[in-house]
Ligand SMILES: C[S@@+](CC[C@H](N)C(=O)[O-])C[C@H]1O[C@@H](n2cnc3c(N)ncnc32)[C@H](O)[C@@H]1O
């Protein structure tokens with residue numbers, strides 16, 4: 001599978017095998033199986049980030065605990081390998097650790113994303129529950145909660161760093177960037193590299209906010225000025241190592257890809273591959289909203305898209321069988337929700353590689 005190694009962190013490490021499996025199943029006329037489930041445990045949040053669509057588009061709601069535990073059982077019976085907990089703010093849910101522990105007890109992987117604005121003791125309880133990857137959203141500049149929120153999140157991050165001495169889990173930083181702040185990324189990275197023990201930083205360009213989104217000149221500056229500055233900072237922190245081989249460096253070009261011909265489109269908010277190919281990835285993923293309804297993917301849910309079923313009245317397997325058909329995903333080109341602006345280069349590459357594998361079949365191609 002032709003994917004930039006810089007995209008292969010965490011979740012993406014299993015992607016080449018998953019793409020081959022998807023192509024084989026589709027070629028054989030079968031449905032792809034459920035591999036990953038994203039659960040929005042709540043739409044409520046203790047911050048109000050100016051760019052956040054979840055808190056703006058959804059009324060505050062929490063999925064009932066018993067409902068979620070039942071959905072986890074059902075997903076595991078269907079073969080799910082990974083359950084990702086998000087929100088809203090997942091740590092506002094006091095029983096989050098119980099849901100994580102169930103996933104882990106059933107032999108599956110549990111991951112979360114959090115703003116870290118919580119009691120730092122939660123770092124220990126989340127890790128003890130068995131979470132295998134934590135993404136902490138820690139922006140270059142203060143989020144809407146102000147500098148107090150940033151201090152609390154940093155204390156949480158320091159607690160996670162210490163726990164890495166005794167526990168095995170991955171720790172990434174999510175960092176939203178826009179046209180006003182992307183130049184601060186190298187200094188931010190420097191601060192984090194000298195304060196925390198973590199695996200890498202995911203820059204996330206703001207989506208859906210015209211006027212603040214990075215434009216083509218910003219993307220060019222990002223590659224020509226920001227990335228070289230970040231490389232020097234990594235070199236200083238890890239002398240003797242080639243900075244470009246570190247995860248810290250390899251994740252940085254990820255949001256835009258390394259093909260300058262595509263930057264004008266990407267800067268405009270379009271992901272060329274996402275617009276061209278069916279979303280085969282969504283054939284093996286599902287998102288559960290705080291309303292306990294099932295959605296095609298987390299972005300469809302975030303963007304206020306239509307549910308594909310309701311776990312209050314239907315079994316997850318039934319929703320999956322009816323909602324995740326090849327015909328359905330192929331009929332959505334260009335895609336119906338704003339995933340074309342919110343998706344990523346990596347997802348597009350996955351979809352393109354499945355598409356290309358299907359074209360290689362000697363006969364009976366599905367297209
Ligand atoms: C919706 S939040 C939910 C989890 C948690 N409350 C947090 O902030 O980490 C998940 C991720 O989406 C990012 N995000 C929110 N709005 C965004 C936007 N308009 N564009 C890009 N990323 C966004 C956040 O920064 C965060 O890393």
Ligand code: SF4
Nearest residue numbers: 045047049052088115
């Ligand atoms: S912390 Fe997360 S969910 Fe809350 S407002 Fe910010 S991005 Fe949205």
